[in-house]
Amino acid sequence: MEFPRTVLFDLDGTLLDSAPDMLATINAMRESRGRQPMTLAQLRPHVSKGARAMAAAAFPEVDADERESWIPEFLNRYEQELGLHGAPFDGIEAVLGKLESAGTVWGIVTNKPEYLAKRLIPILGWEERCAVLIGGDTLAARKPDPLPLTVAAERLGVAAQSCVYVGDDERDIIAARAAGMPSVVALWGYRLDGDDPAEWGGDVLVRDPDALADPAIWPAIR
Structure with a gap:
């Protein structure tokens, strides 16, 4: 078995446990309002649902x-906590190392604003490793629209069907399916109690x- 030649990842909840940064942001807002x-x-x-969902929860x-x-x-407060x-x-760093050793090219497609994602990648030490980065405002549409995934594949010079997308939210899997891209559901990510990943249609x-x-766990490229 071999790893896919091209892999795209969601960021928050998939590669990165960013919840502690988000918590610091939300609690600063709550403190300023006497909560x-x-x-x-x-x-x-x-x-994984984004700033508006977190604000609604808070x-x-x-x-x-x-x-x-x-x-x-x-967004301003979060930038300070980034x-x-x-x-x-x-386990993520080990996985990325395995992929790179196998010659796999990987990139990130996130709904996080591009300027924040671009600031974060060097902090993580991934600026020379991440081959493509698409943010939530890079293009005219964001996930669950397939456009970010198809454009990321184009920028890597491969067909969408030749990539695998890894994400922890239903909109990640919806976008992948619409792009014709095999998908992996990251069950370690962020989900609401009512979410049922088994119903999302991931591969x-x-x-x-x-x-x-383990290369055997990855979906076959169609």
């Missing part, structure tokens, strides 16, 4: 339009990053 801090367990399920009593006006504050508290999930469900070090 008690949230716990990591309370915020963690919402992280301030459910606040009108949605008012919370929307707080998103620039969230990379200070989170880290790659256990392979993987319990922890260590499993990806």
Whole structure:
């Protein structure tokens, strides 16, 4: 068995446990408004859903339009916390090393704003390793639209069907399916209690990053 020649990853909840950075951001916002801090367990399920979902979880009593006006504050505060508290999930660095040793090219397609993702990649030491980076505002559409995945494949000079996408959220798998890209569901990521990854239509469900070090676990390229 061989590893795929090209792999694309989601970032938050897949490669990176960014929930601690997000928690610091949200709790700074709560403190400035006289609220008690949230716990990591309370915020963690919402992280992959984005800034608006995290703000809704942190301030459910606040009108949605008012919370929307707080998103620039969230992004500004998060930029100050970027990379200070989170880290790659256990096993991720080993997986990336295995892929690279096998000659696999890998990149990142995330819904995080591109400027934040670009700041984060050097902090993680991945700037010379990540072959392509597509952020949530890089293109005219973001996941679950397939456009970011198809453009990432184009930039790597391969067909979408020749890549594998790894993500922890349903919209990752929806985007991959629409792009014709085999997918891996990262079960170690962030999910709400009602989410059922078995219903997302991913090709392979993987319990922890260590499993990806085995080429036999990866979906076959169609």
